Amino acid sequence: MHGSDAPKLDMDRMVDSVLAGDRVALGRAITLIESAKPEDRARAQSMLDRLNPRTGNAIRVGISGVPGAGKSTLIDQLGLNLIAKGHKVAVLAVDPTSTRSGGSILGDKTRMGRLATEENAFIRPSPAGDSLGGVTKTTRETIALVEAAGYDLVLVETVGVGQSEIAVANMVDIFVVVALPGAGDELQGIKRGLLELADIIAVNKADGDNVHRAERAAADYRVALHILAAGHPDWQPVVLTVSARENLGLDALWAKIEERQAELKASGALAKRRSEQAVTWMRELFDQRLVASFKDSRRAARQWSELEAKVRDGQVTPAAAAEQLAKLLGRHEP
Ligand SMILES: Nc1nc2c(ncn2[C@@H]2O[C@H](COP(=O)(O)OP(=O)(O)OP(=O)(O)O)[C@@H](O)[C@H]2O)c(=O)[nH]1
Ligand SMILES: [Mg+2]
Known part of the structure; x- marks a missing residue:
């Protein structure tokens, strides 16, 4: 077996065990989705994608x-x-x-x-x-x-x-x-x-x-x-x-x-409700991702905290600060 196959086999086993109702595997799977580590997030996403048809x-x-x-x-x-x-x-x-x-x-x-x-x-x-x-x-x-x-x-x-x-x-x-x-x-x-x-x-x-x-x-x-x-x-x-x-x-x-x-x-209301929830969920996730990646940019982060301080002191209005930050979105830089 190649070393690079190990994570995949691991994931196969985890997916199968969750589907089989294995509580230990379920606990581990939840711990994986709770993890904030980038490599765990990718694995969590692929696990969720594979389990999706069974939810x-x-x-x-x-x-x-x-x-x-x-x-x-x-x-x-x-x-x-x-x-x-x-x-x-x-x-x-x-x-x-x-x-x-x-x-x-x-x-x-x-x-x-x-x-x-x-x-x-x-x-x-x-x-x-x-x-x-x-x-x-x-x-x-x-x-x-x-x-x-x-x-x-x-x-x-x-x-x-x-x-x-x-x-x-x-x-x-x-x-x-x-x-x-x-x-x-x-x-x-x-x-x-x-x-x-x-x-x-x-x-x-x-x-x-x-x-x-x-x-x-x-x-x-x-x-x-x-x-x-x-x-x-x-x-x-x-x-x-x-x-x-x-x-x-x-x-x-x-x-x-x-x-x-x-x-x-x-009445079909359940399907409608769940699909509306899914769309709302997509929007929320996108907002979270947008804010997170925006704050990841060094320049944006600096501006963000400077403007926050100014808003706190009353030097800049919240609306003007938000407007200034939004302008940064159009530029692409690290
Ligand atoms: N008499 C009576 N007491 C109850 C009943 N249900 C809960 N209690 C009591 O009410 C108190 C609070 O119960 P919990 O089940 O912890 O309430 P909770 O809403 O989960 O509380 P939080 O999680 O702290 O928000 C406990 O002392 C329970 O024993 C009931 O049907 N009758
Ligand atoms: Mg409670």
Whole structure:
């Protein structure tokens, strides 16, 4: 065997093992796509290209909600229920704050402790210390990998307090917002922007003394959504009450998810949504690449930091600075 064949054979083996559902290979493949080294990026891209025909077969569900709403507990229980029905469940996270807050969304493994030990579950925390753009890229590519590995349900957890929920909404088929019980019109701190992304709102912790409050919160959400959804005939969000801890209402939640997915598929909306997502994704990647290669140019980098300082001091307006930088794009120099 020639030495130069080794990387190719290595890649063949990795692709075959991922397709065979080998968890170790899947873990290695994800590590490869998380890598920022240029040589790894080329290998990652060729791996993704080869796996591409075997992707797209999962139901992709985003799970968002304020901190403490019970997202992880819900994913743990729902995941177990679905594994019992014969599904293979992958759980990913989009959490660009994981280093700042000192713990990843899934770092607290106890909340998914039961699912984590299941043969047919694959849990991958958000890569630490990356920007939202970086985490988004990794998560999208990881969705493709787990689909190629035979997982038929992908759950993506994210906290609904920043931009990450929009990033997640742009990579899933169905977006679920986990809400807390509690009456009152402030709707427990959930931003309108988050509600507008929701296909399903699951008011969680509908157990013990909370049952009544959860029902009232659900009624409040129905009213709020009814108003928000006016003028959007394609958007018909539903509200359910569940208890992740007591495993109540989760079958109904799953039935809704499956029903929605089936409707989307039958009407062609799913294919449309996914191709729109692909185009948006291409644009985002291009923007990222453009900015990165621009900053790689020494002259541009120098100008960039000088102008940034001037904008900070108020010497130059942001618009004028952007205009000056854009002019550099027309010139070709290292
Ligand atoms: N009573 C009750 N408590 C619950 C339920 N689901 C979750 N909890 C509790 O709520 C707390 C937060 O649960 P998590 O699942 O970690 O919530 P999360 O939304 O994933 O939180 P972050 O990842 O920190 O944003 C924990 O103490 C859970 O035990 C439920 O259905 N009923
Ligand atoms: Mg969590």
